[in-house]
Amino acid sequence: MGTCLSILTQVLEQHAESSTTSDTAPKSAATTTSGSASAVVVAAAVPSSSSGGSSNNKKNSPVYDSLPNGAKKFAVRNVYDGDTLTLVDERRVRVIGVDTPEMKPSPPQPYAEDAKEYTKSRCDKTDIWLLIDGEDHYGRLLAHIFVEQDGGGYLCIGEGLVQQGFAHAYSPNKAEKPFNWDKLVSIQSEAMAAKRGIWNNFxxxxxxxxxxxxxxxxxxxxxxxxxxxxxxxxxxxxxxxxxxxxxxxxxxx
Structure with missing residues (x-):
């Protein structure tokens, strides 16, 4: 494990050097989805990260000072699991960039219920903001989800799930990376080093x-x-x- 932690330290240092401006300078969303031809794709500026949050690395905080351009408000009807929910208009949403443990088949995978509760407690029966980037082959909207924080700023649900160890950073292939991919990987490395959630006894x-x-x-x-x-x-x-x-x-x- 000493070798892996050494690799982890080097990678985090590289991320810190390469992302000096990545969290503050607007840029276009980088995901290229392979959804249906009717999918709605939104090119948006990346919001600036807040210095808040529980992450030791402030650049890795899942709380942003402002919403990205193109984010739209929706109301949630139900949270299915950690990375999937249903809007009041019955459309389903799949969180981009993460994969949480599965609730089914029974019994749920370890930390599946924790992931669901994390998302449900922050999104259920309330307004959320979606940065939509197309649809998947199930017809679900692929989106980054943001929720307003009482103390100010907007929490990125996907990044929060990874930070707590309730999700893996996930991208179907190398050609489809969300705009915050490097940040997700860095947050995941921190969660692994801290043995949070799924990394506790992996x-x-x-x-x-x-x-x-x-x-x-x-x-x-x-x-x-x-x-x-x-x-x-x-x-x-x-x-x-x-x-x-x-x-x-x-x-x-």
Whole structure:
């Protein structure tokens, strides 16, 4: 683990150097979604991070001083799980950039209920702001969710989930990265180092990745059974690289 923590320290230092202006200078949202042709895509300026929040790294605070350009207000009817909710107009929303433990099939995966409660306590039966970036193949809106804070600023739900250890940073492939991807990976590294949530007792086992893949797998995974030249590493190292667990072979608690 000493080697992984060393890698983690180097990565966090690189993020700090490379993001000196990334949290304060407006820029366009960088996600390129592969949703339907009718998907609504909003190009928006990135909001400025607040110095508030519980993160030791102020640049990694999930609270922003202001909303991004293009964010629109909606009302929530129901929160399904940590990363999925339903609006009062019956449209479903999937949070971009994160993947929370699954509530189904029963019993829920570890920390699935914690993730749901985190989102529900902040979004249910209230107004939220969505920065919409298309739709997925299920017809759900893909969006960043922001909620107003009593003390000022707007909490990014996805970043908050990752900070608490209730979600993995998640991107389907290397071509589809949300505007805050580097920040999500950095927040995730902090959560792992602090052993929050899913990182509290995680098994730092050996896993493998393909040359261009965005996920890590067990060597027995059916998705990589015909692939040669797999790279082997520990889960902690894969996490620092921004890889996410395979949703098939790594799904079991």
């Amino acid at each position: 098994n730092d086992e050996m896993v493998v990745k393909t040359a261009n893949g965005s996920a890590y797998h067990k060597r027995s995974c059916e998705h990589i059974s015909t692939i040669r030249n797999l790279q082997e590493m520990k889960v902690s190292a894969a996490t620092v690289m921004g890889l996410h667990p395979c949703r098939t072979c790594m799904a079991d608690p």
